[in-house]
Structure formats: structure tokens, C-alpha cells
Amino acid sequence: MKLNGRIWIEESDKFIGIGRVELLELIKKTGSINKAAQTMNMSYKKAWGLVNSMNEQSSKPLVLTQTGGEKGGGATITDEAQRLIDAYKEIQERFKKFLSDETSKLHR
Amino acid sequence: MKLNGRIWIEESDKFIGIGRVELLELIKKTGSINKAAQTMNMSYKKAWGLVNSMNEQSSKPLVLTQTGGEKGGGATITDEAQRLIDAYKEIQERFKKFLSDETSKLHR
Numbered sequence: 001m002k003l004n005g006r007i008w009i010e011e012s013d014k015f016i017g018i019g020r021v022e023l024l025e026l027i028k029k030t031g032s033i034n035k036a037a038q039t040m041n042m043s044y045k046k047a048w049g050l051v052n053s054m055n056e057q058s059s060k061p062l063v064l065t066q067t068g069g070e071k072g073g074g075a076t077i078t079d080e081a082q083r084l085i086d087a088y089k090e091i092q093e094r095f096k097k098f099l100s101d102e103t104s105k106l107h108r
Numbered sequence: 109m110k111l112n113g114r115i116w117i118e119e120s121d122k123f124i125g126i127g128r129v130e131l132l133e134l135i136k137k138t139g140s141i142n143k144a145a146q147t148m149n150m151s152y153k154k155a156w157g158l159v160n161s162m163n164e165q166s167s168k169p170l171v172l173t174q175t176g177g178e179k180g181g182g183a184t185i186t187d188e189a190q191r192l193i194d195a196y197k198e199i200q201e202r203f204k205k206f207l208s209d210e211t212s213k214l215h216r
Contacts, residue, residue: 003199005115007207009214015109091111091210098206099115102199106117 003102007095009088011057021088023050024081027063031074051075111210115203117196119165129196131158132189135171139182159183 008017019040026036037047051063062081066074077085116125127148134144145155159171170189174182185193 002118003115004118005113005203007111007113010110010112087214091213094210095113095206098203102115102202105199106195 003099003106005095005099007091009084015054015057016084016088018088018092020050020054021085023047024054024062024077024085027051027075028077028082031076033063033065033075036075109211109214111207111214113203113207115199117192123162123165124192124196126196126200128158128162129193131155132162132170132185132193135159135183136185136190139184141171141173141183144183 006017009015022040023036023042026039027033030036030039033047033051034044037044040047051065054062058080060080061078062084064076064078066076114125117123130148131144131150134147135141138144138147141155141159142152145152148155159173162170166188168188169186170192172184172186174184
């Protein structure tokens with residue numbers, strides 16, 4: 001037997017979970033919501049929906065988009081987004097430890 | 109901001125989570141899978157599916173059903189099921205503390 005689980009940060013509603021953190025990191029890496037969506041096998045529409053939802057729920061913007069240019073501009077993440085990514089990952093590490101400690105106890 | 113999450117015990121697959129624990133407790137309380145399902149606003153069919161799935165995944169049976177009698181007999185849970193319920197609830201308490209501690213850290 002093994003304990004498993006998921007955690008997420010809520011604002012009014014579900015706000016940042018593991019999928020959205022991955023999306024933000026890929027936007028940072030690729031400079032593009034489209035490329036990030038492709039890497040995650042996610043539709044362009046869904047990725048934009050998630051970005052809009054995150055930007056609306058957050059008190060400060062998380063993803064900035066630039067329009068114009070040959071391919072419609074790119075996207076960057078803000079310092080606030082980076083802060084959230086870092087916080088989520090630190091918590092996720094402690095959560096993994098919690099799950100592994102509790103799994104050991106289950107076997108005793 | 110608030111940290112929230114869900115945990116479950118896995119065997120080969122997802123095995124016991126908060127919904128299944130509630131179902132087992134209601135079977136214990138009402139002596140009937142039907143009554144337990146009704147209390148949870150769950151269909152008879154879904155509750156039986158969950159019970160069968162739990163019994164199949166577990167090395168020891170968790171729910172015993174009796175056939176016969178006017179209303180088709182009742183259901184009881186085994187000591188093994190009670191042990192799992194207790195383990196899940198203890199872990200859930202520690203998980204709540206984890207979530208609340210991490211929520212406090214988010215606000216610092």
C-alpha cells in the first residue's frame with residue numbers, strides 16, 4: 001500500500017496546481033503559450049483558457065503576452081509567477097516527504 | 109491563499125479515498141449498501157461498483173453482503189475495512205495539519 005495525493009493553492013477557487021505550474025514553466029522556457037501547449041499535448045484553446053483564468057484570479061498578472069510581429073508575439077511570465085512556481089515546488093517537495101513517511105507508517 | 113489537497117491509499121490502482129471511506133462508514137452505520145448509497149446521493153449501481161472494486165483490490169474482503177430475506181439481506185464491513193478507515197482518518201488528520209502549516213508559510 002502506498003499513500004498518494006495532490007495539492008494545489010487556492011485563491012477563491014482552485015488556482016495553481018501541478019499542471020498550471022508546468023504550463024507556466026514551459027511558457028517561460030519557450031517564450032510562447034502555443035509552444036508550451038504543444039509540449040504538453042494540450043490544445044491552444046485550453047492553454048489560453050488556463051492562462052486567462054490564472055491572470056484573472058491573481059492579484060498581480062502572471063503571464064504577459066505581446067501582440068504583433070510575424071508570429072503574433074510571444075509570452076513571458078512575471079516575477080509573481082516565478083514566486084508562485086518556487087513556492088509550489090518547495091511545498092511539493094515537503095508533500096512528497098509527507099507521502100513517503102505516511103506510506104512507511106502504513107506498512108508497520 | 110490557501111493550500112488544499114486530496115490524499116488516497118493506492119494498491120495497484122487508486123484504492124481508498126475520502127469518498128470510499130465515507131461509503132464504508134455509512135454501510136457500517138446503516139447495514140445496507142442501498143441505504144448508504146441513498147445517504148450519499150449516489151446510485152445503487154455506483155455504490156455496488158465501488159464495493160466490488162474495493163473487495164477485488166483488497167487482499168482481504170472489506171464488505172460482506174448477505175442475500176435472502178424480504179429486502180435482500182444487508183451488508184457489514186470487516187475488521188480489515190475498519191482498520192483501513194482508521195488508518196485513513198489518522199493520516200487525513202496529519203494531512204490537514206500539513207495543509208494548515210503550509211498555508212501559514214504561504215502568507216509569510
